[in-house]
Amino acid sequence: MASLLGRVAVVTGAARGLGKAIAIGLARAGCDVALCSRSPRDLETVAERILRDSGRRVYWQGVNVASAAEVAKFSDAACTALGPVSILINNAAGWVDADYLEASPEDIETTIDVTLKGPIWMARSFWRQLKETAPSHIVNITSLGARPSRSNASPAYVAAKFGASGLTESLRRYAVRDNIKVTEILPGSIASKFDIDDGSEAVSRSYGNGRVPVSDYVEAVLFALTRSPMSVVEDISIASVQDYKTDYSTY
Numbered sequence: 001m002a003s004l005l006g007r008v009a010v011v012t013g014a015a016r017g018l019g020k021a022i023a024i025g026l027a028r029a030g031c032d033v034a035l036c037s038r039s040p041r042d043l044e045t046v047a048e049r050i051l052r053d054s055g056r057r058v059y060w061q062g063v064n065v066a067s068a069a070e071v072a073k074f075s076d077a078a079c080t081a082l083g084p085v086s087i088l089i090n091n092a093a094g095w096v097d098a099d100y101l102e103a104s105p106e107d108i109e110t111t112i113d114v115t116l117k118g119p120i121w122m123a124r125s126f127w128r129q130l131k132e133t134a135p136s137h138i139v140n141i142t143s144l145g146a147r148p149s150r151s152n153a154s155p156a157y158v159a160a161k162f163g164a165s166g167l168t169e170s171l172r173r174y175a176v177r178d179n180i181k182v183t184e185i186l187p188g189s190i191a192s193k194f195d196i197d198d199g200s201e202a203v204s205r206s207y208g209n210g211r212v213p214v215s216d217y218v219e220a221v222l223f224a225l226t227r228s229p230m231s232v233v234e235d236i237s238i239a240s241v242q243d244y245k246t247d248y249s250t251y
């Protein structure tokens with residue numbers, strides 16, 4: 001198993017939910033972590049937790065990943081703070097709550113900008129660092145909603161995730177020339193309001209609807225990152241057992 005000790009990882013959407021859990025998990029595995037979201041105050045709280053929890057170095061910055069210019073500044077600042085990044089986790093995404101026909105054009109644009117363009121700007125801006133530190137790794141968190149036949153989510157969200165999934169597959173071929181691995185993680189429903197340390201029993205007791213604990217997804221990310229140099233984990237899908245009992249109606 002490859003070691004993550006001392007590697008520098010960047011996580012988007014690390015203010016809460018799965019992104020926060022992945023950042024904590026990577027730090028526990030020995031990574032220094034650069035965090036972004038649009039809420040610096042929330043990131044500061046996550047950073048304090050990581051410092052207490054694992055003692056690893058943390059850098060955080062308020063960044064809108066839909067903005068190529070903001071992402072470019074973030075990549076320079078993160079490198080200055082922690083050294084070149086060798087793991088990029090694209091986790092931030094938008095979501096359309098309203099019905100497809102009733103959602104505002106702005107909400108649909110934001111969802112596509114964050115969910116699809118965000119990972120494009122991030123990969124482009126961090127590429128030089130990833131190449132310098134190779135073998136390195138990009139992990140894109142998409143969704144089972146990226147498989148349209150398995151989701152009743154808003155078609156705009158599904159289209160954005162389908163695009164992010166296609167980007168991931170295409171990047172995997174492109175990135176091999178620079179010794180960068182690319183993995184897609186496809187979650188079903190995540191108990192993302194729960195902490196990484198909340199076990200599955202606590203989650204199901206409190207949540208009651210069969211959502212999957214964040215720790216299962218964090219372990220999937222760590223698994224992909226720690227394989228031998230000879231293998232690339234292409235994708236990992238994790239669905240909720242409950243979703244099989246009903247249907248893929250949430251994501």
Ligand SMILES: NC(=O)c1ccc[n+]([C@@H]2O[C@H](COP(=O)([O-])OP(=O)(O)OC[C@H]3O[C@@H](n4cnc5c(N)ncnc54)[C@H](OP(=O)(O)O)[C@@H]3O)[C@@H](O)[C@H]2O)c1
Nearest residue numbers: 013015016017018037038039064065092093143189190192
């Ligand atoms: N929850 C589920 O059941 C589920 C199921 C399938 C797939 N997923 C996917 O899993 C990932 C994590 O989901 P989650 O439930 O943990 O999400 P979440 O709780 O809504 O958190 C989203 C994170 O992204 C950040 N973010 C949103 N827009 C951003 C932007 N423009 N720039 C930078 N950061 C931004 C948010 O922080 P700020 O608001 O501070 O920016 C937050 O930290 C997403 O890709 C989601 O699509 C989730």
